[in-house]
Amino acid sequence: MAKKLYKGNEAVAEAAIQAGCRYFFGYPITPQNEIPEYMARRMPKVGGTFLQAESEVAAINMVYGAGGSGARVMTSSSSPGVSLKQEGISYIAGAEVPCVIVNMVRGGPGLGSIQPAQSDYFQATKGGGHGDYHLVVYAPGGIQEAVDLTMKAFDTADLYRMPVMILGDGMIGQMMEPAEIPEDYQPIVTDKSWATTGGGRRVINSLYIQPDELERVNLRLQKKYALIKEKETMYDEYLTEDAELIFAAYGTTARICQSAINMLRADGVKAGLIRPITLWPFPDAPFAAAAARDGVKKFLTVEMSCGQMIEDVKLSVGGRKEVAFYGRTGGMIPMPRDVYHYALSVMR
């Protein structure tokens, strides 16, 4: 299949459909509106259901009901809306219901702005709702990767019976790039005999009133999370082999850092990039390995936030090397030249 020019939001929506998603529940919020709009047009044509919910709260609970009935189901939103979904996400994680949640992040806190940001990293990776749980969080760095990760997200959700998040940002959602969306994708088939489809005595539930029982459930979830960390961690490296300065950045910011690295290399500064693709599980191994190399002098985390992922980078580096930070926030996007200059000042 040939590449086509896609807007990020529409590419994510079509990728979901090609991955077998036939139910979408959402609520309008900028900058992700093209996802529900696309689903509204497309779902009836593939025998699926698009329903505009009365709120993000209702949308995520519709996802809970549909996912609990065994369907491949998705919702999408942006930061303030994803905050509203957190109650439902916690319940979905507790009840072990598979689903995919897209967050095209915008500036915060509060109503914030409608421009791209990465300030929901904590919320996405540290458990935005209550309780001991995790989501698998994929951070696409471009439209093709947004397609690939969206399709993969449905498999991951089914495989581990858990909510999976695509953490993009307003840039990923709004920009256009050529991408290929496979139409012959074969979703993994998992046992869904737990799903409520009528005629059974199955219960989708996150309530365990006996504390010893709830503790056992939590310990079982932790085992699952450990398995995911072992099997599903994803990252990419760019020119790290001889690098003295290692950038840490994900999504949109990673691309900006690549441009800055090329500029630095042209000036003889050996810079490279470790780009987490899964933000949870966080790829600590490549950071730990880089920190152990004598040639590596410093790390520089670049984010469209006041510094959130840097905490995980520091944990991975384990104090062996200095970890510097450069960020823009509120919907401001760092320019490659700004990153380049900051990197030079760090290496001076």
Added chain:
Amino acid sequence: MAVVFKKTSMLTDVPLHYCPGCTHGIIHRLVAESIEELGAADKAIGVAPVGCAVFAYNYFNCDMQEAAHGRAPAVATGIKRVNRDCVVFTYQGDGDLASIGTAEIVHAAARGENITVIFVNNGIYGMTGGQMAPTTLPGQVTTTSPYGRDTSHCGYPIGISELLSTLKAPSFIERVSVHDVKNVVNAKRAIKEAFRRQIDGKGFSLVEVLSTCPTNWGMNPLDALKWLEANMIPYYPLGNYKDRDKEAASK
């Protein structure tokens, strides 16, 4: 020997956790019997609320999902959209449905979502220990209205059946009570009719059931039944509030 009565197969053998004299048990039975009698036992999916009926998933002998507080109509929407041939119901109390879940119930009703809602109204938060509900009567004493519900301070009770009946889509909305045998029989008829509407594809149906809470009302079960009749029914008149079949027939 002829069997003249047996427990419905739609209820499990798990002992109910409800307080002595609470009418939830009766309402559970009416819902379960209705589903069984309509031949829907093998396609029923229920949604339990947060509140006294939180463990309803242990009692109804069918597939069940447990929803967050107030969200049962949204969860039921997701279930029904996937399982269009199933009979999907929510079982919710007044704190769950008429307070924290007002948006979900109003919009499920406005969409004409083809589900059946059993709304148990006892005018108080039972599970959490007797706090004021949106349905608590003016002057009624609860743990968070210790001097009686002051309407100048926190307004008036919400009549959910009246409110939802202003919407166009719902097929069937009726308020019933279970304070005596005659009313229990009538409640059964209404609940069964509500499920029949769903099976016939006619859209949203809701039965509001006035119920007692002897524990948190501070009464013995018999006095609680009398109190319901004397105080709740005047404020919450029984009867049908919406019947699209009848509306269509009278046109």
